[in-house]
Amino acid sequence: MIAKSVLTAVVILGGMLATPVLANTLDEVDVYQIGATGSPALDPGGTSIGGAPTISWTHNVSDLTGPFTLSIVAEGIDTGESDGVYVNNNFVGYLTQQGFYSGAFNLNPGPGALPGITALTTSVFDVTAWIVLGLNDIRVVVDPNNWVNEIETSTLSAVPIPGALPLLVTGLAGVGYIARRKARAA
Secondary structure, three states: OHHHHHHHHHHHHHHHHHOOOOOEEEEEEEEEEEEEOOOOOEOOOOOEOOOEOEEEEEEEEOOOOOOEEEEEEEEOOOOOOOOEEEEOOEEEEEOOOOOOOOOOOOOOOOOOOOOOOOOEEEEEEEOHHHOOOEEEEEEEEOOOOOOEEEEEEEEEEEOOOOOHHHHHHHHHHHHHHHHHHHHHHO
């Protein structure tokens, strides 16, 4: 009877450990900035849409309990475009490309993409090694060969590491079960 209870506890704890750990959003910024290396960046009608070759913003961190992930939603990151992402002056990767090319941009700061012209892509980076307490500088350097994009939102999250206590309890329950089984067999 006790062995069955121990086995049930082991199964329940194992199930708890297998449950996905959800990220804890620390800071979310609506960036809504156009990045452009053309001078000036023009829409298909010849109207200037502004933009800067480097887009920057900050995320505030009050607790260094990580690991940390940075998610950036961007519009108009065409195939072959290499828009570099930097955290506190450290290169962390490139924005995810939308999978097609369109020269027909007409980006306006704000949420959403233009159907058939641009798409929203989400880029996720492990930035644990570069996050500091306080303000963290995030930059996107626009690829000089592909001249325009728009950064929509940026989210900094902490993914909690599963605690050691449930692992210890599971291990002890397993050892107890094996010991009881051996004692019964003897």
